[in-house]
Amino acid sequence: MNALKELQTCFQPVLGKYTDNVDDMLNLIRPSKEAKFGDFQANFAMPLGKSTGKPPREIAEEIVAAVDLSGLCEHVEIAGPGFINLTLKEQWLKSNLAHALADDRLGVEPVASPRNYIVDYSSPNVAKAMHVGHIRSTVIGDALTRILNFMGHQAKSDNHIGDWGTQFGMIIYGYRNFRVEADFDKDPIGELSRLYRFVRLLIDFHKSTGKLPELQTQLKQLQAELADQKQQQSIAEEKSAIKKIKKEISQTNKRIAECQQQIAKATGIVEQVNADSLVETADAHKDIATAVLLETAKLHEGNAENRELWEKFLPICKQDMQTIYDRLDVSFDMELGESYYHQQLGDVVNDLEAKGFARISDGAMCVFLEDFETPMIVRKQDGAFLYSTTDLATIKYRMENFAADACLYVVDHRQHEHFEKLFAVASMWGYDQAELKHVSFGTVMGKDGKPFQTRSGDTVGLAGLLDEAERRALVIAKEVNETLSHPVDESQLKENALVVGIGSLKYADLSQNRSSDYTFDYDKMLALKGNTATYLQYGYARVQGIWRKVDTDIDSVRANPVEFAFATGIERSLAVQLLRFEEALSDVLIEYKPNLLCNYLFDLCQIFFRFFDQCNVKNAETESLKFSRLQFCDLTARTLKTGLGLLNIGVLDKM
């Protein structure tokens, strides 16, 4: 049991006298922010003071007198308005360290009531190259699944791939009209993605040529509007009127900028087509956009030829996707994409209608919801289904086949409203017993402050990003290697660079609070100094270095445990931090925030490096102190390895 839980258990019976809300009060026991306030602080005397009308300090004294903390705390102090500062007993620390040392799970207990989780993450559209925007979901979902399982839950990962959408209409059309047979035979993936981009370009070309004149006039209108507003501004006198016109001007400016951007984009596409001398081809395929939709519709209706092509393309696309997953070392328990649910969609809609939840509106089948302005559409006017329909079918499937207690959707926060509606409909539909949670994360933004777009051509592909991460890590690894007395050999160096590079890329994502947006920045993502995976990996490697230098092997240390010794303050700090691992993991699962584990590991490693600096292991003053320190090293390394493993980041013996 971790210290926090033990403290809560001790205080629980005492608090009953003061409040009905014991659990809330127990949550006010927190780790202390500063060492001088002890290891933990209990902050419940102040609110209890308010509710009972007694001075908080008096209550704190009563509680401290009544609570039995013998065996757990050596030092209990009341401070300030009524904080209770708690310092753990050395003996408690030592015996818990000994327990963790001997335990494969480092003393972390599985949860008392395990749940069945489905973690839905990554979910790329096949046939489109994965780009940086896809990494967040993949990495966060993977980490959460691992942490849930480690904590004793049953978590299954599901990659809900987009394998049934318009992109197949595009490559089917492209394959029929533009394929180069030899290229397809030689490099099917390359040819398919070329076809995808090519069809995309032609569609965008027609759209752009059609839209450009419209955009030009729109721009002129906006500019006229702006001139008009400026005129008004010059004659406005009243304060409120000035303010209003100012706001209007800034909005018009924004719209002008947007309009100009669209024009630039459209012009760029047109120019590209001209440059590649594709105008004739484009003209020969004037109706390509409709034709693509038609191919998609034919596929959905079960047209044999399109179905055959789809079956031919899908494995190719999935294999391409798999190369990225292999590099990230991510795998899924299930990969049930949109196509898997295709045949169930009609029944879903019929059932919703039969139960009176859905009705036709403007030709579309809609579920209207109290708290939302717009309905959730489950079938379009043209009879096609939408992703909301698939999502509903998926929920039904998961409940019926997995008895899921919780489904986590690790998806971009822009889909917030979609999920709110989805969960509302699901609950209305009868699936209200499970926790449905949108584990949303911020958008990866481009340098222009706009979200990364899939189409804008020069976005950073995921494969290239992984290459670059490994390349940078290799450069540094080579530098460091030259300073080592026993350098690692060339081939090992490359493998190390892979572990370090991919690790730092993942950590960059995981260490940030998932809900914040972040601006894509090569240097930040691929940083190998400071609060990075590399720092933690280096901490681990340093421990391994000690084992190589010391004349004792790890097995004999483990076989003959000695009592932990706190010869310095830093050793005690390390002890406390090591014993907080379980606490950190439980914290992650409250709001599904892997960054809390990153914080923990970073803190641990920081304390370890301080220990490493101040406490010599090999030449410790006494033999027993040396063994105690070796045990600290062992525990630290195992905690780092386990923690990083839960983030799916590897460690190295030497770097």
Place this chain on the structure above:
RNA sequence: GCCCCCGUAGCUCAGCUGGAUAGAGCAACUGACUUCUAAUCAGUAGGUCGCAGGUUCGAAUCCUGCCGGGGGUGCCA
């Protein structure tokens, strides 16, 4: 129009179910490799936590308004 999110050090961000003097990393500056790997450590400097009110013993954290940025908003996912 309506709804959601964000605004913390020069930069990137933690901290947000209210708790003691607001923290890291990067960048800058000063020190530390004859010592278990300097991908490290020790230190200096850097902040009216967007602004204004309110609630409270106590507010970066909760409430209201405003300013600024982003997103979503009936047939894309």
